[in-house]
Amino acid sequence: xxxxxxxxxxxxxxxxxxxxxxSIKLLELSRNGDRYRVESYAVKALPPNAVxxxxxxxxxxxxDTLKSLLLQSKTKLKDAAxxxxxxxxxxxxxxxxxxxxxxxxxxxxxxxxxxxIPYPLEEVAIDFEVQGESEINPDMIDVLLAACRRENVDLRxxxxxxxxxxxxxxxxxxxxxxxxxxLVEEQLEDQDDQVIAVLDIGATMTTLSVLVxxxxxxxxxxxxxxxxxxxEIQRRYGLSVEEAGLAKKxxxxxxxxxxxxxxxxxxxxxxxxxxxxxxxxxxxxxNDVDHIILAGGVASLAGLSDLISEKLGTEVSVANPFANMxxxxxxxxxxxxxxxxxxxxxxxxxxxxxD
Numbered sequence: 001x002x003x004x005x006x007x008x009x010x011x012x013x014x015x016x017x018x019x020x021x022x023s024i025k026l027l028e029l030s031r032n033g034d035r036y037r038v039e040s041y042a043v044k045a046l047p048p049n050a051v052x053x054x055x056x057x058x059x060x061x062x063x064d065t066l067k068s069l070l071l072q073s074k075t076k077l078k079d080a081a082x083x084x085x086x087x088x089x090x091x092x093x094x095x096x097x098x099x100x101x102x103x104x105x106x107x108x109x110x111x112x113x114x115x116x117i118p119y120p121l122e123e124v125a126i127d128f129e130v131q132g133e134s135e136i137n138p139d140m141i142d143v144l145l146a147a148c149r150r151e152n153v154d155l156r157x158x159x160x161x162x163x164x165x166x167x168x169x170x171x172x173x174x175x176x177x178x179x180x181x182x183l184v185e186e187q188l189e190d191q192d193d194q195v196i197a198v199l200d201i202g203a204t205m206t207t208l209s210v211l212v213x214x215x216x217x218x219x220x221x222x223x224x225x226x227x228x229x230x231x232e233i234q235r236r237y238g239l240s241v242e243e244a245g246l247a248k249k250x251x252x253x254x255x256x257x258x259x260x261x262x263x264x265x266x267x268x269x270x271x272x273x274x275x276x277x278x279x280x281x282x283x284x285x286x287n288d289v290d291h292i293i294l295a296g297g298v299a300s301l302a303g304l305s306d307l308i309s310e311k312l313g314t315e316v317s318v319a320n321p322f323a324n325m326x327x328x329x330x331x332x333x334x335x336x337x338x339x340x341x342x343x344x345x346x347x348x349x350x351x352x353x354x355d
Contacts, residue, residue: 014081014168016176016349019062019156021051022203022227025339026069027346028077029325031354036183037326041336041343042073048241053204053223054085056155063162070163074330080160081169081349086207087221088152089172092116093131095140105130109145117147125150125170146172169352174219176348177209177295183321183347184293185214194290197280198319199273200344201298203227208276210289218280224272226298229265236261266304270311277312288314295319299341321347 018025023046028039050061094116096105109128114121126147134140153170160167181198188194193213200207204225210218226248233244237253247253253261273292281287292314294305299318309316320340327333336343 012079012168013077013353014079014350015075015077015165016346016352017066017080017082017160017165018343018346018349019051019054019056019082019159020202020345021054021205022046024062024065024069025343025346026073026075027343027350028073028075029347029350029353035324035326036351037328038322038331038336039328040073040075041331041339042069043335043339044069044072045245054088055152056159059155059159059162062159066159066163066165070165078164078166079168080165081171081352082156082160082167083171083173083176083345083349084148084152084156085205085221086172086174086219089146089148089174090117091144091146091172093142094145095134095137096143098133098139098141105143109143113145113147116145119147119149123150124148125153148172169349171349171352173207173345174209174216176345176351177207178211178214178216178348179351180319180321180344180348181209181211181293182214183324184319184344187317187320187323188291190290195286195288196291196293197277197289198293198295198344199276199299201225201269201272201294201296202342203230203297206272206276206296208280210280210284210286218284220276220279222272222276224268225296228268229261229298232261232265233257262301266301266307269298269301269304270308273308274312290315292316293319295341295344297342300338319344 016027023043026042030037030039044065046065047061050058056062096108113126117124124147129144131142131144134142156170157167177198196211198209202225204227205221206224207221209216230244230248233239233248234241294316305316305318318341321344322336322340327336
């Protein structure tokens with residue numbers, strides 16, 4: 001159970017490494033009192049198809065990207081934390097008798113796990129965390145069981161080891177998002193038991209996490225992301241992937257770009273957000289959210305948050321987990337600020353250093 005360490009406590013600083021479908025983001029934090037400081041940060045694009053829908057396809061390509069990231073960031077750390085996507089993980093809260101030692105609990109959970117997990121146990125990595133006394137029966141404890149197909153974990157571990165890194169923590173994206181959300185929540189005016197939707201719109205995947213009182217109550221992934229905008233730019237203006245990606249960030253596209261390409265894409269994002277929330281409402285007791293937070297690379301699109309707010313009648317803000325942090329002199333503060341919305345998972349992973 002140790003290797004997964006989804007939920008293990010770590011006191012030594014770890015590098016947060018967010019391996020997504022198009023890039024790897026690296027982040028190192030330090031903490032003084034209750035203030036965090038960004039010690040190093042870097043982002044590097046992955047070769048096409050090295051990672052597909054958050055599953056590693058080419059371990060060597062990922063390892064090579066990691067090596068150049070480490071040089072670029074100048075970090076000295078070797079211990080790293082990575083995450084697996086929520087869709088790769090099954091979680092369940094189970095009741096167990098109280099008063100057992102961790103070893104006995106581990107054995108007991110291993111024996112009973114097969115009734116909760118639809119895969120053969122030899123293909124699965126399992127971890128657990130005691131949540132506390134059961135509300136229903138004081139003699140029992142609630143235990144959070146997390147299981148992930150071993151292959152998802154092994155490929156991440158293999159890529160890190162090839163890059164001379166030590167995999168200390170394999171986390172679940174939903175939990176890293178919850179950890180980073182605590183930094184964003186501080187910036188909201190009214191925090192008490194609010195229902196907050198965090199929409200992480202990456203290159204190929206959009207993940208909706210709904211948090212109530214800072215705890216995740218719902219998470220769902222959908223295939224939709226910024227890659228659709230890049231592909232449309234490529235198609236319409238005859239550019240390569242790299243050229244389209246750069247033009248999207250830096251501008252310089254023909255005059256019809258905003259009206260013909262960007263606005264329709266922003267409308268598609270609004271539809272996606274509406275649909276994601278509709279799914280949530282239909283499968284929960286909630287029928288409204290108090291606030292929407294946009295994360296991921298797409299979140300920074302000019303005017304997008306205003307458009308969503310106007311269409312849905314809900315307050316929308318763009319995630320910036322660094323608002324109350326200081327930044328080391330070697331870190332490019334401008335690039336960090338631009339990338340802030342897409343660094344939520346990297347931040348949540350780097351925060352594992354202080355659990």
